[in-house]
Amino acid sequence: MTATTMSDMTPLTVGQVAETYGVTVRTLHHYDQIGLLSPSERSHSGYRLYTADDLERLQHVVVYRRLGFPLEEVAELLADVEARGSDGAAEHLRRQRAAVMTRLDEMRDLVRAIDDALERTMTKKPATTEDLKQLFGDGYHEDYQAEAEQRWGDTPQWRQSQERQASMTKDDWAAVKADTEALERDLAAAVRAGEPTDGDVAAELAERHRRSIEVHYDCPHAFQVKLAEMYLADPRFTQHYEDLHAGLAQWLHDAIVSNAARHGA
Numbered sequence: 001m002t003a004t005t006m007s008d009m010t011p012l013t014v015g016q017v018a019e020t021y022g023v024t025v026r027t028l029h030h031y032d033q034i035g036l037l038s039p040s041e042r043s044h045s046g047y048r049l050y051t052a053d054d055l056e057r058l059q060h061v062v063v064y065r066r067l068g069f070p071l072e073e074v075a076e077l078l079a080d081v082e083a084r085g086s087d088g089a090a091e092h093l094r095r096q097r098a099a100v101m102t103r104l105d106e107m108r109d110l111v112r113a114i115d116d117a118l119e120r121t122m123t124k125k126p127a128t129t130e131d132l133k134q135l136f137g138d139g140y141h142e143d144y145q146a147e148a149e150q151r152w153g154d155t156p157q158w159r160q161s162q163e164r165q166a167s168m169t170k171d172d173w174a175a176v177k178a179d180t181e182a183l184e185r186d187l188a189a190a191v192r193a194g195e196p197t198d199g200d201v202a203a204e205l206a207e208r209h210r211r212s213i214e215v216h217y218d219c220p221h222a223f224q225v226k227l228a229e230m231y232l233a234d235p236r237f238t239q240h241y242e243d244l245h246a247g248l249a250q251w252l253h254d255a256i257v258s259n260a261a262r263h264g265a
Contacts, residue, residue, distance in 0.1 A: 023062065157218070176212075192245060202254075
């Protein structure tokens with residue numbers, strides 16, 4: 001509502017102002033009590049009435065309050081406007097506009113921050129089966145998961161793996177894939193270099209292998225030895241390591257057994 005339109009208005013009661021401008025009657029009474037905004041006229045029945053000038057002042061009060069200014073500062077700003085006349089009113093509006101624009105910039109920054117936080121949250125979603133297929137390609141088989149559950153579903157290691165993997169994101173699995181590939185490259189390089197299975201290099205690689213398992217479940221050295229035995233007993237595991245380098249399945253088994261002995265397992 002413009003000032004020109006206001007000048008043609010019939011003075012309004014407290015209730016009418018509250019209904020029209022979305023300000024509670026209690027708030028208007030408070031403004032009156034502290035001298036920030038008092039009705040200038042009275043009706044024949046004695047009701048206090050707000051004039052057009054009063055309502056224009058109210059609009060300024062509402063704007064400043066929405067911008068977070070305390071009532072004492074609002075009163076000072078309005079007093080400055082009244083002291084400077086029309087020049088003060090123009091400056092007053094420019095100040096309001098600048099404050100609103102600053103607040104808009106802050107709100108845009110806040111929205112961007114919320115969007116960034118939302119994006120980070122969304123990327124932490126647990127990986128889906130499709131995500132795993134995309135990451136591991138031919139290396140991921142749903143029937144392996146079913147077989148593993150059938151063989152080890154009643155073990156604490158299986159329960160642990162299900163709990164940990166339930167919260168693993170696609171990024172987590174990508175890191176697992178990268179670490180596994182790096183480990184396997186280093187294992188193949190050790191065999192190629194003729195590293196002894198009871199040497200320090202083999203022990204370090206056996207420990208890296210154990211830590212890679214512990215991403216999914218606790219793997220003490222004795223349990224790692226059981227995994228190493230499976231690498232030789234299950235042709236699929238044996239073939240996987242043999243494809244990386246001839247003799248790697250046996251070398252890894254022996255390195256794990258030797259490292260476990262170092263740790264008293």
